[in-house]
Amino acid sequence: MTRGQLILIEGLDRTGKTTQTEILCKKLQPKVELIKYPKRDTPIGKIINEYLTNLDYSLPNQSIHLLFSANRWELMDHIISLLKEGKNVILDRYVYSGVAYSAAKETPRMDWQWCLSPDKGLLRPDLTIFLTQDDLTRQSDRNGFGDERYEISSFQQKVKSQFESLFRNISDSNEVKLLNVSGKSIEEVETLVWEQVELLLKQPNQEFKYF
Ligand code: T5A
Numbered sequence: 259m260t261r262g263q264l265i266l267i268e269g270l271d272r273t274g275k276t277t278q279t280e281i282l283c284k285k286l287q288p289k290v291e292l293i294k295y296p297k298r299d300t301p302i303g304k305i306i307n308e309y310l311t312n313l314d315y316s317l318p319n320q321s322i323h324l325l326f327s328a329n330r331w332e333l334m335d336h337i338i339s340l341l342k343e344g345k346n347v348i349l350d351r352y353v354y355s356g357v358a359y360s361a362a363k364e365t366p367r368m369d370w371q372w373c374l375s376p377d378k379g380l381l382r383p384d385l386t387i388f389l390t391q392d393d394l395t396r397q398s399d400r401n402g403f404g405d406e407r408y409e410i411s412s413f414q415q416k417v418k419s420q421f422e423s424l425f426r427n428i429s430d431s432n433e434v435k436l437l438n439v440s441g442k443s444i445e446e447v448e449t450l451v452w453e454q455v456e457l458l459l460k461q462p463n464q465e466f467k468y469f
Contacts, residue, residue, distance in 0.1 A: 259342075259343070259344050260344060260463050261341045261342055261344065261466075262289065262290075262340065262341045262343070262344050262345045262346040262347060263341075263347075263384045263459065263463065264337070264341060264347050264381060264382075264384050264385075265383060265384065265387075265455060265458065266348075266349040266351075266352050266354075266385070266386045267282070267348070267349070267350055267351075267386075267387050267451070268351060268352065268355060268386055268387070268388045268389070269388055269389030269390065269439075270389070270390065270391065270417060270418060270421075271403065271406075271409050271414060272400040272401075272402065272403045272409070273389040273390070273391060273439055274389055274439060274444065274447055275350050275351065275389060276294065276350055277444055277447075278387075278389070278444075278447055278451050279292055279294070279349075279350040280292065281448050282348055282451060282452070282455060283348055285452065285455075286346050286348070289344060289345045289346060290345060290346045290347070291340050291345055291346075291347050292350065293337065293347065293348070293349055293350070294350040294351065295326075295329060295349065295351040295355070296310075296329050297329055297332070297333060300332050302325055302328050302329045302332060303329055303332075305325055306322070306325055306326060309322050309325075309407070310407050310408075311405075311406060311407075313407060319363050319368060320368065322360075323356070323360040323368070323373060323376075324376055326356045326360075327356055327376035328376075330353065330356070330377065330380055331380070334380060334381065337381060341381075349383065352380075352383065353374070353377045353380055353469055354421060354424055354425075354429075356373065357370050357377070357420070357424055358417050358421045358424055359408060359417055359420075360373045361373050361420045362413060362416035362417045362420045364416070370420065370423070370427070374428065374469070377469050378468075379468055379469065380469050381467070381468060381469075382467040382468055382469055383433065384458060384464070385433060385454060385455065385458045386429065386433055386434045386435070387434075387437055387451055387454055388421065388434060388435070388436045388437065389437055389439050389447070390418065390421075390436055390437065391439055391440045392438065393440060394414045394415055394418065435454050437450050437451070437454075
């Protein structure tokens, strides 16, 4: 049996990741599963949710970083089983978010290499689509922006720089596609995402690769 493809949609807060992963999931039915990170309903995910939504709940930057990574490890065996069964798996955020948001905090001795280390050994996506915007102040126009801990425009600018540097340093340009969604409707972004996914689905499946 040919294995399924691991497709990741990454991006800054409120750039439309959830909208686009849900549309893609409908298009790839029935052999597909969508996983959104952080997965907030696991034991570790519940602590992460408390940290993101309650500004009075404090954790050292290192601790919350390791919890985000542990949350990805919680589901790794499940994802590998799905892919081996021939199902495509769509991820809404993953390793790149983990590294970019933590490194953007500029905590001493917590550079991107440190941040990547607990994720070493996780499965590498076959395709990563990064939703980016020119004008980050426009994020606040989207519903709900500002409700959670990291939704501050000045911090998002630092996160954007970290993502761009990460893609240059740890990714293969064939696997990562940057989509600028500035001024584009949901339908226009959907078309651009589908163009990349269609190309991937026409390619022969490869051996699993890991971070
Ligand atoms: N985080 C995450 C870490 O620090 N480390 C990690 O390891 C991980 C995995 C929560 C936070 O956790 C951090 C990053 C985050 O700060 P999250 O739950 O993914 O992560 O939070 P958000 O990114 O804020 O996710 P959202 O679901 O809130 O935003 P989306 O998915 O990017 O945006 P979406 O699709 O929900 O759309 C937001 C609004 O915009 C509209 C939608 O209808 C919706 O109202 N919209 C558009 N409007 C106009 N034009 C378009 N093209 C639009 N696309 C969507």
